[in-house]
Amino acid sequence: MSDQSQDKTHPNKSRRSFLSGGVAVAGGVAASALGARAAVAATPDPLITEIQEWNQVLGDGVDAAPYGVPSEFEADVVRRDVPWLTADPISSINFTPIHQLDGIITPNGLCFERHHGGVAQIDPADHRLMINGLVDNPLVFTMQDLMRFPRENHVYFLECAANSGMEWRGSQLNGCQFTHGMVHNVMYTGIPLKLLLQEAGLKPNAAWLLPEGADASGMTRSVPLDKALDDCLVAFKMNGEALRPEQGYPIRLVVPGWEGNMWIKWLRRIEVGDQPWHHREETSKYTDLLANGKARRFTWAMDVKSVITSPSPQMPITHGRGHTVLTGLAWSGHGRIKRVDVSLDGGRNWQTARLDGPSLSKSLHRFYHEFNWDGSEMYLQSRAIDELGNVQPTKNELRAARGENSIYHNNGIQTWQVRTDGETENVEIS
Amino acid sequence: MSKSLKLFGAVAGLLIVTGVPSFAQDVDAGKKVFRKCASCHAVGDNAKNKVGPQLNDVFGRTAGSLDGFKYSKSMKAAGADGLVWNDETVGKYLEKPKAYIKGTKMSFAGLKKDKDVENVIAYLKSFSGEATEEAEKPDNAAANEEKKPQTKVAAAPVADAPMADHGTYHLGRPALPEEIAAWDIDIRPDGQGLPAGSGTVARGGELFDEQCAVCHGSFGEGEGRWPVLAGGQGTLTDDRPVKTIGSYWPYLSTVFDYVKRAMPFGNAQSLSDDDVYALTAYLLYLNDIVTDEDFELSSDNFTEVRLPNEANFIDDNRQDEPQYAAGLEPCMSNCMPEPAKVTMHARVLDVTPEGEEDEGGAGAID
Numbered sequence A: 001m002s003d004q005s006q007d008k009t010h011p012n013k014s015r016r017s018f019l020s021g022g023v024a025v026a027g028g029v030a031a032s033a034l035g036a037r038a039a040v041a042a043t044p045d046p047l048i049t050e051i052q053e054w055n056q057v058l059g060d061g062v063d064a065a066p067y068g069v070p071s072e073f074e075a076d077v078v079r080r081d082v083p084w085l086t087a088d089p090i091s092s093i094n095f096t097p098i099h100q101l102d103g104i105i106t107p108n109g110l111c112f113e114r115h116h117g118g119v120a121q122i123d124p125a126d127h128r129l130m131i132n133g134l135v136d137n138p139l140v141f142t143m144q145d146l147m148r149f150p151r152e153n154h155v156y157f158l159e160c161a162a163n164s165g166m167e168w169r170g171s172q173l174n175g176c177q178f179t180h181g182m183v184h185n186v187m188y189t190g191i192p193l194k195l196l197l198q199e200a201g202l203k204p205n206a207a208w209l210l211p212e213g214a215d216a217s218g219m220t221r222s223v224p225l226d227k228a229l230d231d232c233l234v235a236f237k238m239n240g241e242a243l244r245p246e247q248g249y250p251i252r253l254v255v256p257g258w259e260g261n262m263w264i265k266w267l268r269r270i271e272v273g274d275q276p277w278h279h280r281e282e283t284s285k286y287t288d289l290l291a292n293g294k295a296r297r298f299t300w301a302m303d304v305k306s307v308i309t310s311p312s313p314q315m316p317i318t319h320g321r322g323h324t325v326l327t328g329l330a331w332s333g334h335g336r337i338k339r340v341d342v343s344l345d346g347g348r349n350w351q352t353a354r355l356d357g358p359s360l361s362k363s364l365h366r367f368y369h370e371f372n373w374d375g376s377e378m379y380l381q382s383r384a385i386d387e388l389g390n391v392q393p394t395k396n397e398l399r400a401a402r403g404e405n406s407i408y409h410n411n412g413i414q415t416w417q418v419r420t421d422g423e424t425e426n427v428e429i430s
Numbered sequence B: 001m002s003k004s005l006k007l008f009g010a011v012a013g014l015l016i017v018t019g020v021p022s023f024a025q026d027v028d029a030g031k032k033v034f035r036k037c038a039s040c041h042a043v044g045d046n047a048k049n050k051v052g053p054q055l056n057d058v059f060g061r062t063a064g065s066l067d068g069f070k071y072s073k074s075m076k077a078a079g080a081d082g083l084v085w086n087d088e089t090v091g092k093y094l095e096k097p098k099a100y101i102k103g104t105k106m107s108f109a110g111l112k113k114d115k116d117v118e119n120v121i122a123y124l125k126s127f128s129g130e131a132t133e134e135a136e137k138p139d140n141a142a143a144n145e146e147k148k149p150q151t152k153v154a155a156a157p158v159a160d161a162p163m164a165d166h167g168t169y170h171l172g173r174p175a176l177p178e179e180i181a182a183w184d185i186d187i188r189p190d191g192q193g194l195p196a197g198s199g200t201v202a203r204g205g206e207l208f209d210e211q212c213a214v215c216h217g218s219f220g221e222g223e224g225r226w227p228v229l230a231g232g233q234g235t236l237t238d239d240r241p242v243k244t245i246g247s248y249w250p251y252l253s254t255v256f257d258y259v260k261r262a263m264p265f266g267n268a269q270s271l272s273d274d275d276v277y278a279l280t281a282y283l284l285y286l287n288d289i290v291t292d293e294d295f296e297l298s299s300d301n302f303t304e305v306r307l308p309n310e311a312n313f314i315d316d317n318r319q320d321e322p323q324y325a326a327g328l329e330p331c332m333s334n335c336m337p338e339p340a341k342v343t344m345h346a347r348v349l350d351v352t353p354e355g356e357e358d359e360g361g362a363g364a365i366d
Helices: A011-019 A021-032 A176-180 A193-200 A225-230 A395-402 B003-016 B027-033 B073-080 B087-095 B114-125 B130-152 B177-183 B201-211 B252-262 B273-286
Strands: A128-133 A139-142 A152-159 A183-192 A208-213 A233-238 A252-254 A267-273 A295-297 A305-310 A322-331 A337-343 A354-356 A365-373 A378-386 A415-418 A424-429 B198-200 B296-298 B313-315 B342-345
Touching: A128 A193, A128 B177, A139 A193, A176 A305, A183 A193, A183 A322, A193 A225, A193 A233, A193 A267, A208 A225, A305 A337, A305 A378, A322 A337, A322 A378, A337 A354, A337 A365, A365 A378, A378 A424, B027 B114, B087 B114, B198 B201, B198 B273, B201 B273, B252 B273, B273 B296
Parallel strands: A128 A267, A295 B313
Antiparallel strands: A128 A139, A152 A183, A183 A233, A208 A267, A233 A252, A305 A322, A322 A365, A337 A378, A354 A365, A378 A415, A415 A424, A424 B342, B198 B296
16 A cells, blocks of 8 residues: 555546646656555645646637537547447447436436437428327427427436346446446426327327337337326427437427337327337337246336446546445436435445435436445445335346346346456346 | 439449450449449438448548448558559459458448449449539439428418417417328228238249348348348247247238338338338248248238237236335345355456457347
């Protein structure tokens, strides 16, 4: 153990000194002490004793970036994909860097993407929304028409039903971005779907909806009418600005708490019917094959789930022993999160974590657990409980109930092994 | 673009390039060969990148150099090493893509016949060089002129239009029957939405070889990682089940609906209703659900065909699983007799964006 000084509160700083050549000599001493506990500075820190470029030279004025972008030191905070998961990048997926984010809101440019026919680029002036089927008046709306309906704002998580889908047979991908990153959480501004349906007038036998996308995959899903009348939105803003093209610009369906595939992007039509359609995305895909060969269909709700985002394989502990912050996300498609427990010893003993920030229904919740790491090996786990009392199950409980071929709806408890050097890995334990 | 202009382009191409084989290259024959490429590549007016890069002016292009297309690392490396597309290099690439550029992500087995290679090169050349660029301008202008008024219809509200009387807010306008017909193409298991029409297994086979086999394989077995469409019966309880139309899908209507709305990938909604009936019939044949090549599927007999796995779908009953039983109080201390032991490590340790591409399947994600 060295006594070399290190800045623990500003992880960026050590990276910056590592990056900027000349200063790195002194910084290098600190860097070699990775994993060491710091208390006393041996030599004065040149970052303090010497005048730095940014202390002296003027920076950019306003308007250098009319649409602002993150600091250049955050260039590694990006969505990432795993190319071999799919045949080509057009019908593919990438992952939100949840390990590098905090709070509950996902920045728009970091929300994971999943498209089935690439990103449609649609001029809002050319976009139409049609409502047809079992309605009194089949209608066509322009964007301008839609802007004249009353609006609401809600924060909701969107999780792909295949999030953690690679992990059914055992630990696979080494990073919570890849095991749990098919989730994002933004504030939507949109029109209650109920108002649009009422505008067209529902026939008495109306029971199901078929929302349809305008992209090259013509995405469709059957949605029961009760859900549509309850809390679905037709959204046009996320986090205050227009939807991003990859999130369905100009409008998408919001189906709170339910699997992301149903949140039709580039929404162009809603048909009202009296039966479900059993289309490809609710038969071939998004059905959960069980061990006995039967398959569950219409498994819409996303069950209670949580994950520790740091430490995690992409966020090892680099400061050595001492005070540390464990943090993570919890969510449930059934409502609010009531409690999150964390274990440092692989589920033998649990402590209740601290929930912080807004606690909203069907939204991500942020939890923290601050503690003194003694430098010994840990098996980190988190377990969420929602307001209906659903407890996040272990992976083995899920396997016992379903087998290993379900692909979708894996909400099992994740284990990260933190080794004595702080390196962290995705493992399964018994 | 007119045929004569294409020929002109081809001739120009022949003049520029030296070392052209002595026999004639045929642009029209090349156009037929290009059907094999068209699901992934576009050429001509407004050609956009699809699964593969657009191929206008590909002759003289440095390999892997088109802005806005995400090439494989190996294709970019080949370009950086000086690979430029010409008769010889395109020819070799098309013969055996994966052998010529190891690690290319063009999932295409290659053209077996030299003649096909030469003809498709001739066809592509008709979209390379200045002759074509100029020739395409008038076409472009015409297309734009046609498009403009179309997009304006009903977009701008007329200030003194009569107030609609439907609903609460009187917003939106009635959808016209032609508009509903154009967009409402969905099909249900009970046959609702099926258009009039018919097609045989034999006709479907021809269409499939032309338009689907490059990705899905001649027998629906799936090339590379493209989806498998046939086989897998009896595997649903295996370690690695193969879920196909024959082994898994509950309803035939889903095949018709999906092929009509989304396939071929990159050229959706280009098939006629008769084509979709024929392809659906052929997919039944590939899955041994019909065995007669003369079988004709039509709007009349469609709902009589049942898929073998229909009965094996059940509604969501996750809440009945033991782990969600009401009133469970989770254990807080001494929950396991022994300290935790690692039973499995992450299989894929370094999941970096530039990671090894052929790492081997962790399983489907969608």
